[in-house]
Amino acid sequence: MSRIPRLTPARAALAGDAAAAQAAAAPAHDADIPVDPQAGAFFDCDNTIMQGAAIFYLGRGLYKRKFFSSRELARFAWQQAWFRVNGAEHAGHMADAKASALSIVQGHRVTDLEEICEEVFDEYMADKIWPGTRALVQMHLEAGQRTWLVTAAPQEAAKVIAGRLGMTGALGTVAEAVNGVYTGRLVGDTLHGPAKAEAVRALAAKEGLDLSRCAAYSDSSNDIPMLSLVGHPYVINPDADLRRHAREQGWRIRDFRTGRKAARVGIPAAAGLGAAAGGTAAAVAMYRKRH
Template sequence: MLTPVENHSVPHSTPRTAAFFDLDKTVIAKSSTLTFSKSFYQGGLINRRAVLRTAYAQFVFLAGGADHDQMERMREYLSSLCRGWDVAQVREIVAETLHDLIDPIIYDEAASLIEEHHAAGRDVVIVSTSGAEVVEPIGELLGADRVVATRMVVGEDGRFTGEVEYYAYGPTKAEAVQELAASEGYDLDRCYAYSDSATDVPMLAAVGHPFAVNPDRALRREAVARGWPVLSFNRPVPLKQRLPALSMPSRPVLAVMAAAGAAMATATLVWYASRRKTTKPRLLIGRSGRTARNARV
């Protein structure tokens, strides 16, 4: 267990709880939006120059995070960049490349926490500044119950206008958490929140159990000052590598299955031996569709 996740499984008459996760560098190791830049280029949405610029932005993001000014510049750039994009095409590209691009960069520690919170009866909510067309499929991949993400204005022609309808950033993330708490009956004092960025301090401060994950320098200082736990996630592991361990039966169950399998095999052999003594030759249909004679050897 990575954090003191308490099991608050209680009757439905008591307030519900949730765990709120930032996405980039908290649940996944990179920027979710910038990760799809090559796929958008191959789909004809952006040019080579834009690919290089987003690659540089990804490097800056990974090297030291993004402060308020950098996030504002990135918002303006991405809003301008996606103007005129066909929304259906964006969703199709994300759906086709989701597992190849996102699955390998999910932190194992974050995936484990999501499982623990679900096991404790909490909803899991992804709260991300990235666009809904990217965040919603990732949330589904992670098994999240809800997603809060930036929404762009879509014109009557089904294309982005370049305007932002809702920007999930800074104080607006905290407001979204509080609105969800009011509508879903969450007791925020018993809720959890995780983020890597100082821009998410309002969201972290809104819950009773805030955690700084791979924090930037500003958030680390804030966490120390407020006494918030600091977590380090550094093991991106594809979900498909986690599934066998999650679905593998226990050793006692495996032993019972093996014994049952052996008994079944023995019974089958006895039955087959008795049939060989009494059954006459007959015709069978082979896999290729041709007839094959069933003859004793």
């Protein structure tokens, strides 16, 4: 792949200029940079792209709009606090959150939730994005590679997060709707653990991707199946089990929670991204200096 000529979109996004970032991200990659049709990157969301869990921020936004009671909000708040302290998903908490979310949206219109997801991103999620992971997304895009968000969060929220980061697309948990109204049931199962890996495998087949040329990023041991699919697995802000597994497998580990200077973080370079790595690290440093 040819040398990457510039990193303007990443610098715009990481400098905190929303208008410039949106303009730079459309199209997702520079027209002068050749797309690698067989390489791509898959990013987990919760504690990988953003601090905390998307579904809990969505719950907070829905409560603000009187979708449910203060008692249900307290449960969401407790789950979010647990997640932030432990930095990992727990099957019981995720199942409880899923059941709560389905009951909350039942009877509401899909278009209403899509609009709310846009608002919730601005209200609660935008300032929770990890600068280091955001830089990694931009690094892949500017290398002409496609990127996808892959998350257990609702598909509506996943699309908004991916769109705001200029990503190619998103895979999320799909809630059933009939005539544009939610039924309170899922289409398939929650996109979590092995189900996430299978979704990535199916997407790769559909898009003609060579998984050995692809990268994946996650914080959770639940995503070991997805990380194991690709030729370039990277561990971001890992839980204890994933950190141990990554060390055993020789996977690269990056932790953006430590407060270390960007120059010492050492942004990893996936296949074909060596030329972009240095510029992306500089972009992270620029972002942190300005904030």
